[in-house]
Amino acid sequence: MSASRLLALSGNVTIYNALAQKEALLDALASTSKLELDLSQVSEMDTAGLQLLILLKKEAQRAGKRVCIVAHSQVVSSLIDFCNMATDFGDPLVIPAGQGR
Numbered sequence: 001m002s003a004s005r006l007l008a009l010s011g012n013v014t015i016y017n018a019l020a021q022k023e024a025l026l027d028a029l030a031s032t033s034k035l036e037l038d039l040s041q042v043s044e045m046d047t048a049g050l051q052l053l054i055l056l057k058k059e060a061q062r063a064g065k066r067v068c069i070v071a072h073s074q075v076v077s078s079l080i081d082f083c084n085m086a087t088d089f090g091d092p093l094v095i096p097a098g099q100g101r
Contacts, residue, residue, distance in 0.1 A: 005032035006070070010041035013049030013076075021049075025056050033065050040071035045079050054088070 007028045013021060029035050035056075042049075053069075060067040072080070080086055 002032045004034040004036060006036045006038060008038040008041065010043070012044040013039075013042050013052065014044055014046045015048035018048045018052055022052055022055070025052060026059065029056060029060055029063070029065060029067065035060065035065070035067045036070045037067065038071045039069055039076045040073050042073045042076050045075050047079075047083075050079055050083060050085065054085075057088075 005028060007025070009021070025035075037053075037056075056067050069076075
């Protein structure tokens with residue numbers, strides 16, 4: 001098992017592909033002690049996608065592992081903010097230079 005693994009998701013993280021993404025995320029978590037998620041290329045996310053992230057965090061905690069989000073797209077950060085979940089993830093929302101103005 002590797003100490004850390006980076007997994008990049010792109011495109012849609014929605015109810016239409018949640019099952020396949022759930023399997024991929026849990027498989028990635030099983031292969032490492034720390035999973036870093038790059039969500040900077042996610043173009044659409046719905047509440048099913050948010051539920052996947054919550055499930056992944058809970059599974060990591062149960063297994064004594066870590067999951068952290070290292071990059072967010074605007075879509076992801078907006079959904080996390082809208083659902084008031086930023087503190088639940090414990091990851092800093094990355095704001096690209098120039099976007100915070």
